[in-house]
Structure formats: structure tokens, C-alpha cells
Amino acid sequence: MAARVAILGLMIHALLLAAPTANSEPRGFRATLIRREKAINYPRAAQQSYDRLSTLAARVTSTQTPLRSDNEGAYDMEVSIGTPPQNLTAIADTGSDLVWAKCGSCPTCMPKDSPSYYPNKSSTFSKLPCTNRLCVALEEQGQATCGARGTECDYKYSYGLSGDDYTQGYLGNETFTLGGDAVQGIGFGCTNMSNGNYGTGSGLVGLGRGPLSLVSQMGVGAFSYCLIPDPSMASPLLFGSLANLTGSGVQSTRFLQSGTFYNVNLRSITIGNARTPGTGPNGIVFDSGTTLTYLSEPAYTLARIAIVSQTSLPRVADTDGFGPCYQVTGNNTSGTVPTMVLHFDGANMNLPVANYFVEVESGVVCWVVQRSPSLSIIGNIMQANYHIKYDLDKKALSFQPANCSSM
Template sequence: MQRLVSVVLVLIACSVAEAAFGAGDIRVDLTHVDAGKELPKQELIRRAMQRSKARAAALSVVRNGGGFYGRSAQRRPAGVPVRPSGDLEYVLDLAVGTPPQPISVLLDTGSDLIWTQCDTCTACLRQPDPLFSPGMSSSYEPMRCTGQLCGDILHHGCTRPDACTYRYSYGDGTTTLGYYATERFTFTSSSGGRQTVPLGFGCGTMNVGSLNNASGIVGFGRDPLSLVSQLSIRRFSYCLTPYASSKKSTLVFGSLADDGLFDDATGPVQTTPLLQSRQNPTFYYVAFTGVTVGARRLRIPASAFALSSDGSGGVIIDSGTALTLFPAAVLAEVVRTFRSQLRLPFANGSSPDDGVCFAAPVTAGRLVSQVVVPRMTFHFEGAALDLPRQNYVLEDHRRGHLCILLADSGDDGATIGNFVQQDMRVLYDLERETLSFAPVEC
């Protein structure tokens, strides 16, 4: 009886928190995973490129399998290696439990589960924070198997009626197993304000992969297990600073009723529809329509970017991928047109981790002036994103390379990565089903 009363109280607390959440938006800092390592800009970007290749393989597995994050019985294409889940880009700090225990989690707009490692783990991954201890928290409550969120986990178990167990696998092969529970999560705004809300989360006891110097993952996807869904968040926004910047990126979520969100924009606010896939419901698909290089709109058929009824194709926007990823045929056309206007040869000896690189003239260890590059524009339904040079070009003075920050997606889908989103306010409006963006000095 006491256990039942406790569960009821937790459910009441959840309802109160969700109802009140829109009254105070949360604004938190995001830290890049390589921040503080004192690496030169070229190395920061090169490391992000390597993570993007792993992320591309993971996304391809998800799309080719016709499934989504959380499904473990996926067909892995031949030759695609198992990659760690730590191939993400941004970390946010929060606290879990009563009293609060600090943890750092990777932000992932491409998955749903909220989870961290618990001190009962028998297979534990390296992480910077102490393992979360459920026994030290007075608000930790195992979720009963009758709990709705337990049923929303594709692979869950009920060895006991009062304990929901879960298994959650990512497209890159990373897996976490453990107990699904309810706990209080505390978010501290950059302004100093705090909000504490109850959330369902995974208490990982057997974990395989890598967390890339974080202690868990918080899913910002579109399915019921995500933070966005659990808190009924209708709008969230981020502003990503360049990798080499000393300023931190920011994430804001809640009702975002304030019309001043774009007050600091240095250009027009543009809006395009968000699309959904029944086969891959987690992802944020956008109505992408084409690419312009220089003054030339490329003759790429609309079908190359279309989201098919079987879940294949389509274009997603993703915070966890650095490079923008195009299907091979689209990438080849973009590169061919770019090269014909740039009039530079491909670089000899560049590795796949360098992106698409060209040999530029060098004197005294520097590129001769700043090579004039063709402008690049991404077209969406109702919007056009004219990319700043630094968001799609990398100049490697030491090696005399000029590289464009694009790569092969490995399948017929595409991903808009975070390089092109830097110094831009991006707003996901799930009420209107739109994505808005404008240039900002983040």
C-alpha cells in the first residue's frame, strides 16, 4: 500500500510539473565535447569530421533498417562498423535526485531515451562524474510495469510487476540495459534560476559503447520517451557558437512565448515546415528542396531529397552531426560544380577524414590571400539559407588545403549538420510544425 501511495504521489508531481513548466523557460549552456582541450581550429574540425563519419554510419543503419533508435533488431549493412554512441557534439550539465547529484549528458536530437549510468552497473563506461546513486536519493522511484512509459520502450521486461527493465540500442550498436525509473531532474539556467521536474529515465546497469566524456544521453527526439515529449515542450531553440569560440552555445526550451527570441538576429527570420516519418518518428525532417553553388541552382531532382512512404530518403536536421551529409550522387554534383567554379585541383594525400579538399597556393606557410570560393545556398520550402564562408569551408594553411565541410551520407538520406547551424538561432516549433532560423552572433 505504501508503495502504491508513493507511485501516486510521483504521478501527481509529474502532472503538476508539466502543467507549470511553460511558466518558466529553461536556458542552459551547452559545452562542445572538445572544449578545453586547447586544440587548434583545424584539429577541432577534423575531430568533428571523424565523429560525423561514425554518426553517418549510425544514421544509415537506422534508415536502412526501416527502424529507429531504440530498436535493437536492425539489419546492419555489410561493412558498417559498430561505433560508440559518443559520436555526438554537445554536452549539458544537470542534476538528478534528491539531494541533486550532478551529471553531464550528451544532447541528441536524433534519439529519445533519457539515461545515465547508475552505481549498480556491472558493465560501466568511462565518465567524468561520479555514477548516479539511486540509494542516495529519496525521490528515486522504480517504474511499475503498468507505467505508460514502460510500455513505450520497445524492448522492456517485467521480471517483477513493480520494476520495469529496459534495453535500448542505438543505430551504431551502442546499448544500455537497466531499470526504468522516475526521478527528479534539476536544470539550472545560465541566469541562475532552477527548475526541478520528474522524468522517466533509464538507470543503466549494463552499458556498451562510449559516452565521449559525458555521463549519459538526453534524447530530444519526437517519441514519448524524450525530454521534449515528457514535458510537453512545444518549442525549443539552440544557438551554436563556432568550435574555436570561447563563448558557450545555449539551449532554451519550454513554451518560449517571448516574441523576442530573434531580437538579436542580424538577418531575416525564415521558416520552413517540419515533416514527420511514421517509420522513423524520432527524427526532425525538413522540407529541403535544393542547393545553389555560386550563381547556379543545381539540377537535382526533388526526388533526391524526398521522404519516402517506407521511411527511406528525406533530410533531417541534427545537432549531433557536424558535417552536412548528402547521398553520393548529390554530393558528387555539388563537388563537381564547386570545383569547376573554384578552379583548383583536388589535394593529393588528403584522407577521408579531411572532407573534400582542394590544393590551394601557399606562401610562407599561409594560403595566398583568402581564396575566393563559390557561395553556397541551401534551399527549403519557403526559405533559403545562404551559408557564411566559415560554415562550409575549412582552410588548412599548414597543408595548403581548402576543404568543404560535406560528406557522403552512405544512403539515400541527407542530414543538415551543426557546422552550417553555427552562429544561427534555430527554433523547433512543434505546435506549428515549423523550423525557423536566423543569423545571430551566438
């Protein structure tokens, strides 16, 4: 009898140590975000950010319009797929849901020179049938069809209204490894054809609020990141119990509505000694995949006026769509530009100058907030050096100033 009890105890212990599944109890995972380019090309970032803004705004009224990714200044996530693990990088995107990677040789996939995941080299790969809830979710969006007598869920996920940019393939089930932790049962797109600008990585990891996203499938309830602007350093991406914010300076605000995007209410903006209005009932979206920040009217014009009237630097011509712009010596703006504070419901974000003024060319700094014809977005430049938590369970966003390189 004692031997049986001992054996049972060992079996239970082994089960507790086994790799978690996507639907197991929340625990902590750590991943890494990296930036590929040595320096941001700001004119290109402006164009790509505007393209992304356009498709994001379109998706507010059309669930069939996923986002175009903005790879200039975007952050890639390091992830391993399969058993044994195959190491890849993919754009980390809080503004979309689908997780996908290039599969096989994929001669018609973009970008052509990035590595692929090979399902035939993994012992844990399987195809998802049409009855799977992830396939049903894609079908409801008009993005999936069922072939092979229902044993294969084929998708064509179009980016933008034109449909020229897309990823196409079939849904699979795999083990994803984040840091040193393996998570079983992640549904993802095994792409065998794609077109568009997806940076230099091998796919895209959706971190939105919908059922297809990585964070929703893992069932961890929350994730956080702390973005380091220095491209030579990796930024932490934390899931579950590791995503906690502790210590002083933590502030929180509620999400405005359900859906993929992380909208919060921007009530007003303080610039120096001026208080300007926020962005109205649609709020503002925190988005890791957009580099620049966008404000709708009249928030943009009134904030710009406040910046111009309180900046004591020599004014120069606007540069490549950025403005106002100023001449500086040694990129020193200390005491010469006004402070900028974002006021949300129950929370205030006191921005470092480097989060809203950047050197776009030698000796010239510009305010990198842009005018939006529709939706407002807080891009990743403005989020830098903040630990930002997306709490799906509590439907709230939290943040605190942080030394991201020490996390």
C-alpha cells in the same frame, strides 16, 4: 473570514512558486551545451558520423534501432538530477528519444571514468512501474520487459543493428534541474550496464519527437539552440517560452513527417551561380549529434561539381575522405570559394563559408559535405552560429543567423 482569505491567498501564491512538473503549463528553461575536445579530429569525426548515419538510416525502416551517438564534435548538455541535485553531462541528441544516465558505481558502464547518478542519495527518486506510458512505449519497440511483479520496467536499449552497443537498466522518475530551474516528473533510464562510445559524459539526453524525449516529457512545445564552434565557450539550449526567435531574418519550414527525426524538405541548393537539386521526398534531417553533413545522390555529386568548378584555390589531394580540398594561406577563403545556400519549403539558409569549408590540417581546407548512400543529414558544423528552433507544437523548424555567444 478575512484571515481565512489571506491564508488561502498565501497558499495559492506558494503553489504558483512551486517547482513545475513535466506536464505543467509551458514555461521557459535555459540549459547549457558544451564541447569537450579542444579541436575536432576530422578523420575520426568522419568515421563516427558515418557510423551514426548508418544506424539513423536503418531506423527509418526499423523502430528497434536507436542511434549510435557521434561524440567527436558532439555537444554535451549540462544537467542535474535528483534532490539534492547531482551534476552530470550527457550527449544532447535530437536524433533519439530516451534520456538515460549511469546509475550507482556501474562498473560495467561506459565510459568508466565519468561520474554517475546515485538514486539512493536522492529524496525524489522512484522507480517507474510497467503500467507507465514510457514503459509501454519502450515495450512497443521491443526494448523493455517487466519484472518485479510489474513494479520495475527493465530495458535494454540497443544502438545499431548488431546490438553490440547498448544501455541497460530500469526506468526511474526524478527531478531534473536545467540551469536554475527544477522540473519534476521526468522519466529516465537508470543504467547499470552499458557498452559503446558515449563520449566523456554520463549518458544521453534524447531531444527527438517521440514520447520518451526530454522535450516531450516537459510539455514545453518547443526548444532551440545556438551552437558556438569555439570549444572554450558554452552554447545556449533553450526550452519553452525562452526558445523564441525574434527580430529580422527568421525563416521557417515544416517538418515532413511524424516520428523521432526532424526532417524538412530540401528543395534545391545554390552554389555560386549554379542551382543543384535537393534531396528528394525523404528530405534532410537536422541532427545535433552528427558532426558532418551528408547528401544523398544525385544532390551530392552535382553540388560537388559546382564547388569544384567555382573554387579559385590551388587544388590538393583529398584528405582522409574529405574533398575537394584546397591549399590556403592563413585559412583565408574570402572570395575564393562559392557561396552556398540551402533552399527549403518557404525558407533559405545562407551558409557562412566556415559552415561548409573547414581547415582539416594546417594550410588545407576541405568541403566537409559527405556522400550518403541513403539518408541526408545537416550536421552540427553546418548549423553553427544559427539560432535553430524545433517547434513540436507547430511541427516546424525555424532559424536565423545569430551571434550565439551573446545569447
